[in-house]
Amino acid sequence: MNVAGCRFGETVAVVGPSGAGRSTLLACLAGLDEPSGGEVHVDGVRISHRPETERARLRARHIGVLLRTRNLLPHLSVRDNVRLPQRARGRRALVPAGELLSRAGLAVALANSPAVLLADEPTGELDGETEQLALSMVRERAAEGCAVLIVTHSREAVRIADRVITLTDGKATDSRRQAHEEADDAVG
Template sequence: MLSDPQSPAGAARASDPEAEAAESALSARELYRFFRSGEEETLALRGVSLRVGRGETVAVVGPSGAGKSTLLSCLAGLDEPSGGEVRVGGVRISHRPETERARLRARHIGVLLQTRNLVAHLSVRDNVRLAHSAVRGHPAVPAQDLLEQVGLAQRSHVLPRQLSGGELARAGLAVALANSPGVLLADEPTGELDGDTERVILQMLRDRASAGCAVLIVTHSAEAVRVADRVIALDDGKASDVRP
């Protein structure tokens, strides 16, 4: 039973950051990220807060150097924020040892990186199997079923270098979905694709959201922005809602 936000209990719940985080598939609160090079200090993230609900697709846009990829790395637990926290399904993933972050990421988060997420010397099928092996005891879709879903069943035996750009994007998506994640993070997933292939990939991401996954896309693509439920703009390390 949902709390009435007008009631004292509902108001307290709405003002409790941990309660709000628990209700979101993914949440970030007051994220800061500093980088130092000699005497120089760069502030890549300046107090970024966001939430992504189950079944929701959120696009993060902004100019190059705005902090988008840094934000995604912090959300995925690949990088540690200098301040603030990240929670996945209400569980804090930030400010933990790397082994714990990796375990939580393997069980709950799918990551599709701009540089792709395939091991060069493994076949497409073995790349998916490798992602499966990180989540023993956790529900996972069989590798061949996943490759059928992304249209690569007939290419499962080939190496990544033998794939076209569109096939690489679909293979990377299969790897990101191998752990049946509750959260899917994609960094420029359609950046080098033609229009038809871009629409296929975006439809796959929307299908994951329709199945209850929380999807966050870092993108420059107008088409990706169009299909998103919400749009967040990042500029000079600060976030603002473009389309709430």
Template sequence: MSTTVMALQARELYRFFRAGEEETQALRGVSLCVRRGETVAVVGPSGAGKSTLLGCLAGLDEPSGGDVRVDGVRISHRPEAERARLRARGIGVLLQSNNLVAHLSVTDNVRLARSAVRGSPAVTVKDLLEQVGLAGRARALPRQLSGGELARAGLAVALANSPGVLLADEPTGELDGGSERLVLELLRSRADDGCGVLIVTHSAEAVQVADRVITMADGRVHDDGH
């Protein structure tokens, strides 16, 4: 890999899970990078290790071996409090579900995400919601949103602190065609603004908007798109 500082870089990631005497090797030496301004899609069959990989890249899980760096700063193999601080500042995570707190409005969900970081991003909450097409739903609770609106609200939360890296796990898995295209256009626009975007997906539409496709199988990268 290039020595140039990447938005995101993972080197030789291993992840083992043990249950009694049984050991599952979820990741087996995965290395990848995402440049600023680049959209990368990670594809592969169920059980290939894609979601485990995203958890390690986001600092939500610790790899058993190897390391992850965001803008050249190592986030793996640190205490959880340090990982959480680095994640809040530099990484936006968009999950298929659970991105929103059920009893808070869309606006308050974004404000909650911002409370984890000192200082205020240049983009106001109002402007951020306008960017994702939710200016008119700012006071709505998650249960009052459609599937497409939920995905866009989750994206607003992921972008609350203007991260340099955006990680999305099946962000369009439960959306209709029109909503899927809108969410993918929003993800693509973040890359155009200089963010490094990685999408774990089964969607052919998501693959089409990507600059590069990484194929995984059996916990390994079989094709990194180069």
């Protein structure tokens, strides 16, 4: 099973210049936007071209999304923000909210133990130590079988990826872990 060619247990970094469509790709994969062509399947289920209520239900069951903008509902406590996707999944949480909160700010995106984790610049505003902690959690999730796709400019995020996809002028190039230097050049 795959998402944008991302297999379960794999971490894929998507890089490219601003305006190349990286965030749009992530939004389409998450079912937040509709693709202009084709279909998006996550964990064997078509998520695209469905009513928003169905896409939201599928997101809650299969996808953890970490966007650049605020990911918390302001009227809920942080703990309740973490519990919300766990409850929406309809099954007992694999990792308790308190444990997730003690580990890093990725808690909400990881709360439903998703099959797929989609992250848009997850380390963009983190210091080096916190970035390493967050990337360690991402790799740990991938080792547990989660497909991880990270839209990033971070050299460290590219280094932990199994594969790097570069978007340029609407075209994707898959480096399949060619030299790290190519990925370093891509992020700038």
